[in-house]
Amino acid sequence: MNELALALYASESGTHLVDAPRGVAWAGHLQRFDERSARARLAEKGFRFLGRSDPGFPPLLGAIHDPPAGLFFRGGAEPELLARPAVAVVGARACSGYGATVARGLGRDLAAAGLVVVSGLARGVDAEAHRGALEAGGITVAVLGCGIDRDYPAAHAELARRIAETGLVVSEYAPGVEPAPWRFPARNRIVAGLAAATIVVEARERSGALITADLALEEGREVFAVPGEITSSLSAGTNALLKLGASPLTAATDVLASFGIEPEPPAPRHELLEHLPATADELTRRTGLPAPEIARTLVDLELAGLVSAADGLYRASP
Amino acid sequence: MLARAVTHALVGLDARRVEVEAHVQSGLPSFRIVGLADRACQEARERVRSGIAAAELEFPEGRVTVNLAPAELRKEGSGFDLPIALALLAASRQVPRDRLQGHAAVGELALDGRLRRVGGVLAVAEAARRHGLERILCPRDSAQEATLAGIEPVPVRHLADAVAYLRGEHQPEPVPPPARGETPALADLADVRGQERARRALEIAAAGGHNLLLGGPPGTGKTMLARRLPGILPPLDEEAALEVTRIHSVAGLLPTDQPLLEHPPFRAPHHSASTAAIVGGGPGIRPGEASLAHRGVLLLDELAEFARPSLEALRQPLEDGYVSVARAAGRAVFPARFQLVGTMNLCPCGARGDPLVECTCSAQRLARYRDKLSRALLDRFDLVLAVPRARAEELAAPRAEPSAAVRARVVAARERLRAGAPERVPEADALLSNAVERLPLSGRGRARVARVAGTIAALAAADSVLPEHVAEALAYRAPQELAA
Numbered sequence A: 001m002n003e004l005a006l007a008l009y010a011s012e013s014g015t016h017l018v019d020a021p022r023g024v025a026w027a028g029h030l031q032r033f034d035e036r037s038a039r040a041r042l043a044e045k046g047f048r049f050l051g052r053s054d055p056g057f058p059p060l061l062g063a064i065h066d067p068p069a070g071l072f073f074r075g076g077a078e079p080e081l082l083a084r085p086a087v088a089v090v091g092a093r094a095c096s097g098y099g100a101t102v103a104r105g106l107g108r109d110l111a112a113a114g115l116v117v118v119s120g121l122a123r124g125v126d127a128e129a130h131r132g133a134l135e136a137g138g139i140t141v142a143v144l145g146c147g148i149d150r151d152y153p154a155a156h157a158e159l160a161r162r163i164a165e166t167g168l169v170v171s172e173y174a175p176g177v178e179p180a181p182w183r184f185p186a187r188n189r190i191v192a193g194l195a196a197a198t199i200v201v202e203a204r205e206r207s208g209a210l211i212t213a214d215l216a217l218e219e220g221r222e223v224f225a226v227p228g229e230i231t232s233s234l235s236a237g238t239n240a241l242l243k244l245g246a247s248p249l250t251a252a253t254d255v256l257a258s259f260g261i262e263p264e265p266p267a268p269r270h271e272l273l274e275h276l277p278a279t280a281d282e283l284t285r286r287t288g289l290p291a292p293e294i295a296r297t298l299v300d301l302e303l304a305g306l307v308s309a310a311d312g313l314y315r316a317s318p
Numbered sequence B: 001m002l003a004r005a006v007t008h009a010l011v012g013l014d015a016r017r018v019e020v021e022a023h024v025q026s027g028l029p030s031f032r033i034v035g036l037a038d039r040a041c042q043e044a045r046e047r048v049r050s051g052i053a054a055a056e057l058e059f060p061e062g063r064v065t066v067n068l069a070p071a072e073l074r075k076e077g078s079g080f081d082l083p084i085a086l087a088l089l090a091a092s093r094q095v096p097r098d099r100l101q102g103h104a105a106v107g108e109l110a111l112d113g114r115l116r117r118v119g120g121v122l123a124v125a126e127a128a129r130r131h132g133l134e135r136i137l138c139p140r141d142s143a144q145e146a147t148l149a150g151i152e153p154v155p156v157r158h159l160a161d162a163v164a165y166l167r168g169e170h171q172p173e174p175v176p177p178p179a180r181g182e183t184p185a186l187a188d189l190a191d192v193r194g195q196e197r198a199r200r201a202l203e204i205a206a207a208g209g210h211n212l213l214l215g216g217p218p219g220t221g222k223t224m225l226a227r228r229l230p231g232i233l234p235p236l237d238e239e240a241a242l243e244v245t246r247i248h249s250v251a252g253l254l255p256t257d258q259p260l261l262e263h264p265p266f267r268a269p270h271h272s273a274s275t276a277a278i279v280g281g282g283p284g285i286r287p288g289e290a291s292l293a294h295r296g297v298l299l300l301d302e303l304a305e306f307a308r309p310s311l312e313a314l315r316q317p318l319e320d321g322y323v324s325v326a327r328a329a330g331r332a333v334f335p336a337r338f339q340l341v342g343t344m345n346l347c348p349c350g351a352r353g354d355p356l357v358e359c360t361c362s363a364q365r366l367a368r369y370r371d372k373l374s375r376a377l378l379d380r381f382d383l384v385l386a387v388p389r390a391r392a393e394e395l396a397a398p399r400a401e402p403s404a405a406v407r408a409r410v411v412a413a414r415e416r417l418r419a420g421a422p423e424r425v426p427e428a429d430a431l432l433s434n435a436v437e438r439l440p441l442s443g444r445g446r447a448r449v450a451r452v453a454g455t456i457a458a459l460a461a462a463d464s465v466l467p468e469h470v471a472e473a474l475a476y477r478a479p480q481e482l483a484a
């Protein structure tokens, strides 16, 4: 069976296909299909395609119960990169400052330790995880729920471009497929499928991130959940996961340990970190240091990856 | 019989010479005004007729024609009433023609013959002086404004006074020089408790003339802080004061007794204001809020509530420092180089930045809210600050430094900056480059941080920009979630 033909057919017809269907439509499609020109059209736009039985296809994704026929790629890196140990970081799009800080810090620390950070390019937790990985100079992979030629959401076009510089943007959908909400669960199975472990940072009940976690559990992958305040509806989903037996994540080292990666010995902590989370003004009052000095110190800590800020609240990075 | 009076018509902030020719011929009684006069100007007929009667003078008999020359220049407003009346009276030999020609005249007539103040007297008086006239007949309430142009005003309360003066029967009353040096009573920073970071950012914004955006939940003092910016700005220099006064004069907003505006103006249009009200334009030629804020502060309180077109329309003045307004005949240009201060909530429900309330906004709503602040507009704010909710302990903080103390530092820093922006030492450059790589910071973002760092160095009275100045400037950059 030709996997590129199947991927294009599935994209065109908007159907979720694992194997070639029966019927005249597919037969006709196969008859018209010209592999050379199809690949040339992709190459022209800088896209590549890897079929599920090609040797370079990510083995973990190939092992899920409904793998895609193949993946379309854009970006500078080789698809073999997807065979490296990878972690998915997912969560709410309208995350809180807490969620954003945690996602950013995890993206950074996991990528710095050499893991590939996989997510869905969505707003909120997804984008923060990608950005954290980029900040650390690490590798991150964005999985799209639309055609490989689309940037969705459009506001993340620049982020996608930066991800593709050193990592990959991937999709099971051929160029031209419009973003549609009903495709996001399918996208989530690829996010979870590419990764040996999935981390849920913040999730409301019945949200997309929980679907990703369920898919990971079904495939027997490890699932981590970040504990949140019991009064916050943004943590209802993650706290429920913890009740169900997901591993609690309180530091990046929890994940690294499951990959057998020894954490770096902890650096001596800066004194200001003891006062976090806090606003800049609270730090001024708690330390007695003037506002300009607090501002400078916080920026130094931010640049060192030890602190991050959201909505005016500074937090120590996980 | 023909007679002539001279006045000047406003074109934006400039005034062009207009000759008011009155022609009285025998024939059936009629009164016409020709020469591209707008409606307010056409209505001069009623006011002039009634004003002349009220002054117990004779309205000329026969066919009366008033021509406003040059004809291609559009004449707007009621300031032509006085010159029209005087030209008519000269044409009917009730005032000496030669004497009238040595004067400029401007002012609106009430039906009882009294003179009313009009906008733009400063610009008209300046134009009269440029044309070599030494005196301007103007309403009493505009006389002090006219002195600012360096021309001698002849203050007139009633049309009869003007006539008596021109006949040499009446000396003009002396015009006291405009009161000066009194700063208006402004809200003081001493009232703001806590908020050390925002106070510091306000000081930097004042010293460097930077645009400032304050984001935070409701009730944290954003509006309070923004309204205290004018109080820490230095007064305007002579030239700037005249420029600002000219604009406010055209808008008819000058105080009578203290017409010279020596303090940076502060304008805070409501978010429901129309685009025309904000940038100028519309049927009249009134300058908009952006121009009224020229050399001062334009506060857009609750920035996200403003209509998108209004925000977009501010891009031209923010870029070029002026607004050009389309008019029937060509365009009028108003200067609009203002310091922009914006306040906004961090999300539509307002909870973000408040540790005690949870945000209930959906991702779409949040994204739409943030997208409203287009990249192009956000790029204009050198300082972007989150103003989170202060906890109880902070509101109990002692009264803080008063505005006067802050203003002294701002003035000193401005002096230094005028002498030239300090250079960055190599380590400061290295920190900036590191930040560009790590944060990430766009090229424009880098330039903004560099500018702010220069201002911080000037406030510190440092000879060059050190890494610590760059580090502090980085703390006031636009956060990732807004920069998207």
Ligand SMILES: Nc1ncnc2c1ncn2[C@@H]1O[C@H](COP(=O)(O)OP(=O)(O)O)[C@@H](O)[C@H]1O
Pocket: B191, B192, B193, B194, B195, B216, B217, B218, B219, B220, B221, B222, B223, B224, B225, B343, B390, B395
């Ligand atoms: N830091 C502060 N110090 C003193 N009063 C404050 C402070 N913050 C808020 N207030 C009080 O709360 C009121 C609302 O503040 P305001 O500036 O309108 O908030 P915002 O614009 O952030 O919604 C002010 O009029 C003032 O009385």
Ligand SMILES: [Mg+2]
Pocket: B219, B222, B223, B224, B301, B302, B343
């Ligand atoms: Mg307010």
Ligand SMILES: [Zn+2]
Pocket: B347, B348, B349, B350, B351, B352, B358, B359, B360, B361
């Ligand atoms: Zn909200």
